[in-house]
Amino acid sequence: MAEDARWIGAALALGERGRGRTAPNPNVGCVLVRDGRVVGRGWTQPGGRPHAEAMALAEAGEAARGATAFVTLEPCAHASPRGPACAALLTAAGVARVVAALRDPDPRTDGRGLDRLREAGIAVTISVREAEAGRAMAGFLTRLSLARPHVTLKLATSLDGAIAMASGESRWITGPEARAHAHLERSRCEAILVGRGTWEVDAPALDVRLPGLEARSPRRVVLSSRHTRESGGSSPDPSTMAQPQEMGSRFRGDNVVWLGGPAEISDLAGVDHLLVEGGAGAAVAFLAADLVDRLLLYRAPILIGGGRAALGDIGLGSLAEAHERWALVDERRLGADRLEVYERHTASAGMR
Template identity: 50%
Template structure:
């Protein structure tokens, strides 16, 4: 292939893989223990490339994206190219693996993004395809794909979820006001972005201090996305959460897990359990919940991404235990002044090992994001 033709093909591969990555976000946070993968089937009969099938991992984790895309493409899949954001699975269950399904459908070429860290798949999916005579191109937009599936990668490699620490800072560096309840640090546009972040997470986590101070619901309240509310996790070692809280009021729609010590008040636990609250037994160290062990327990429940929203002491604890993988800072234009709660970090004190990923503006508020590689 001539250099010009090779460059054109590489550009085309990046274009369709970028589209597959956008597609994969559709079910982020809704696919149980499986990642949300996107697949696009493209064929060219001489008149230019044409998309003939698309698929995304279904809610609950199955069917996989490849199965969905091949089903839509039908016979048009024969001789086509499949763009897959994660290496096709290679392990057998009651249904054949996706790598075998791609070969059986007559796909001629597979372009993959991220490699699957699952030892049942890693390298084996691509090997099945090559053995079937299919051309395989790996690692197209691999960094972008791995970033998008960081929760799945973390759960597979480190046996814990990806931890995203989100903080909203005032112009003078505070995240709230002591004794003042909820304080609006950022504007409406930025708050909507936070709700989108919740919609793509498996769980939102806060400490009991924030729950008592702010009485939050921690749900997604964007029109049309209410059903995307993730589970709520509360660090409440002594079970102090009132039965009348907004967190408890929503357990019939959105799960609430409380991380409590084994010796916590049994009557308080029983009362909340009767209302539908779920409990996770935790170990304690120096009077605080042992976070590394709790993160392993949450991963065992199928959670791959945790959005930590508050408060300052919880953020400090996650940072101290070196559990934070992504930092998101919103910075509002107004000051809080006297009585403000200082943020545990700001743009000038990001821990070593993090790289700045993006910076955006939402209305009058700035958004900055840092990430560290798995």
């Protein structure tokens, strides 16, 4: 089991390479091991094809025969115009064993892939590092179970919970290491959302500015309570809004999606991971709507005093409602700053 967990860990690391680029397919990783040596590896490619197993088998060639396939999700059982079923590919390649971290809840597979492997005489092991695999493919699983993207809310605050000076000055609360990490998080999402106020005042680029990852900038989404579905998805009339000069063409709505409320994220096609990044109003709206799955809390070792609070009223009726909603899953130091990562507590997951 220790060896199985080790190789599934390698497959999980490979799967992370595709995160934010494979929707509507999951970001799967696969490692083929024969006689203790890696003979093939793969991860789901941009757009969802080829699948991780197909990539690993293509690299391994004849060396796949008799090997063990370590894969982060049950191999698919359904053929597609875009490619054959992975269970069939593994069978044809002659692998001896398949170790899968997570069963695929997609009704087109949902156990059928494992059954087909067993019927072909292939040994199957399931549920190795299952929780980690669920976290790695949270976007796919959330879209499948809740018909919406997995939502991460990012907050960068002072020790006393401010996101800006009283004047609105906010550049920069955190240091360069924390900001670089935030850009890495952007690269792992298909879309990034800010509130209309942040869009107007700060004119954020919302892109990825890490060397080598610039092409992975997410789609830009703006939340505006004055925008409705009836507007047909068009951007607001620029003549009705303040126009900071540095906004340039971005303000005209080029390549920007406008939403009238948090619930409309379900309509974002091709988006399984959404990062809510800018504005206390947007943060409050998503928390009040109970649509936040993960929190990124960057805290700088500074006190502002009298600054703009990170959050307003999120609709809690009592202090008891605030408890047991969030579980700390990671924490680390980024330069002088501190990052804490929280996920929705399992006890409150049904509230969504």
